[in-house]
Amino acid sequence: MPQRKRTKREPKQSLRNNREITGVTVGVVALFLVMMGYFTVYAMTHQEELMNNSYNNRQQILTAQNRRGSIYARGGEALAETAADADGTERREYPYANLFAHAVGYVDKGKTGIEAQENYTLIRSSIPAVDKVKEEIGGKKNPGDNVYTTFDVKLQEAASKALGIYRGAVIAMDPKTGEILAMVSKPDFDPNKIAEEWDKLLEEEESAVLLNRATQGLYPPGSTFKIVTALEYIRENPDTYQNYHFSCKGSFGSGEDVINCYHGSKHGAVDLKKSFAKSCNSSFANIGLALDKKQFAQTLDKLLFNRKLPLSGVYNESKLEIAEDESDGEMMQNAIGQGRTQITPVHLALITAAVANDGVLMKPRMISRIESGAGVKLKEYSAEKYGALMSAEEAAVLQEYMEAVVEEGTATKLSGLSYTAAGKTGSAEYSLQKEESHAWFTGYAPAEDPQLVVTVIIEGAGSGGDYAVPMARRVFDAYLKTDAETD
Numbered sequence: 001m002p003q004r005k006r007t008k009r010e011p012k013q014s015l016r017n018n019r020e021i022t023g024v025t026v027g028v029v030a031l032f033l034v035m036m037g038y039f040t041v042y043a044m045t046h047q048e049e050l051m052n053n054s055y056n057n058r059q060q061i062l063t064a065q066n067r068r069g070s071i072y073a074r075g076g077e078a079l080a081e082t083a084a085d086a087d088g089t090e091r092r093e094y095p096y097a098n099l100f101a102h103a104v105g106y107v108d109k110g111k112t113g114i115e116a117q118e119n120y121t122l123i124r125s126s127i128p129a130v131d132k133v134k135e136e137i138g139g140k141k142n143p144g145d146n147v148y149t150t151f152d153v154k155l156q157e158a159a160s161k162a163l164g165i166y167r168g169a170v171i172a173m174d175p176k177t178g179e180i181l182a183m184v185s186k187p188d189f190d191p192n193k194i195a196e197e198w199d200k201l202l203e204e205e206e207s208a209v210l211l212n213r214a215t216q217g218l219y220p221p222g223s224t225f226k227i228v229t230a231l232e233y234i235r236e237n238p239d240t241y242q243n244y245h246f247s248c249k250g251s252f253g254s255g256e257d258v259i260n261c262y263h264g265s266k267h268g269a270v271d272l273k274k275s276f277a278k279s280c281n282s283s284f285a286n287i288g289l290a291l292d293k294k295q296f297a298q299t300l301d302k303l304l305f306n307r308k309l310p311l312s313g314v315y316n317e318s319k320l321e322i323a324e325d326e327s328d329g330e331m332m333q334n335a336i337g338q339g340r341t342q343i344t345p346v347h348l349a350l351i352t353a354a355v356a357n358d359g360v361l362m363k364p365r366m367i368s369r370i371e372s373g374a375g376v377k378l379k380e381y382s383a384e385k386y387g388a389l390m391s392a393e394e395a396a397v398l399q400e401y402m403e404a405v406v407e408e409g410t411a412t413k414l415s416g417l418s419y420t421a422a423g424k425t426g427s428a429e430y431s432l433q434k435e436e437s438h439a440w441f442t443g444y445a446p447a448e449d450p451q452l453v454v455t456v457i458i459e460g461a462g463s464g465g466d467y468a469v470p471m472a473r474r475v476f477d478a479y480l481k482t483d484a485e486t487d
Helices: 009-045 047-052 058-065 097-104 113-117 119-123 129-137 153-163 198-203 222-236 272-277 281-290 293-302 328-335 345-356 392-408 464-480
Strands: 078-084 090-093 146-149 168-173 180-186 246-248 251-254 257-260 268-270 360-362 367-371 377-380 385-388 422-429 437-445 452-458
Touching (some): 058 119, 097 113, 097 153, 113 119, 153 180, 222 272, 222 281, 222 328, 222 392, 222 422, 222 437, 251 281, 251 328, 257 281, 272 392, 281 328, 345 437, 392 437, 452 464
Antiparallel strands (some): 078 090, 251 257, 360 385, 367 377, 422 437
């Protein structure tokens, strides 16, 4: 059989093929190393997130070795602890029952609240190795690490009592530190009985009792959104917003779209401050038509709409997107917090906190410190700035307007007390029945030195000034330790 003659090109072709193979190999190895590096860094920086994953079998190992740690209030009161029967059977106990149901959460039938957020902390044990040996010899589990929250029991009780039998939520926080001091959602439940009442709770779809309305409830903000609209108008007209004037006749329209003031009120001649204080829908609908849609969208982004909040745990994102082809009717609705606008109570509280804190939002937190089962402090959290949501000058104008709401506007039930307050009310329509509305209030006190932000939502109650303001007052009274009579 005749042999094929080798050409001079074959060695070059072979060399070229070898280089290509080498290049591909090097590329694959480099990609592999990059991926390994990424996964290593991710595992180190997301240790708790990975540990809390329900598919992580290491949870079962730690649970078998360690007794779940306790959760405490800022004053040292136990909010959740593990008890054991004589036969060693463990059970989770919640001394305050319904009071912290949504905030602290539960561990049976899944995990929620702080129980979920700090699950890895609670099931690990940081006591010395010598002590772990002693526990093992004695046939005992190691004590898990303990979590100290920022929750104030007395303030939580005041918020729960104020909300009463209504459905809704109350959030209270320190605007200077970002600490969430109270978080109430109703209807509530007893986490001590979560396992035995589980099926019944699931059947109550209409009441959504398991939903934490404070962080997951999405509502039209109504007139509380005028904080955002006023901010946008001030930004677009920094030198002339003081000259704004409008004559309110009880309604305002563009084409076939008409906006009415609450209960047909006629506010007469108003400037921007009075429009805000009296919560004039007609005036703000007029303002809505004058806003630059692109700039308004940028302000919404800056205020964390359609974005993740700097908040741990489970929550829903607030929603409002302004399109370039937004109609006049839609812009008028947007301006008064209706239409497609949806916000969570906790998000509104964060915006209010930024106003109170001269434009700067402190990172919200519910955890104060972590201690080992032996009482050794392992980690302590301190106040941390998230960033400026607005300038100090813009915040100062909004502060002035929110004080006017209390002094001469829709929240006068907070005036004449031993402390000053500032805020904004809202009555948000949520159905085709115009007389049905959620009652809102968000504000802070004292006005000259804000120490507490309170945000209240009451489902289907009606006027924010009539219902939400008195509830907020009870919370302010409890925190500021006044002797003022409550409504």
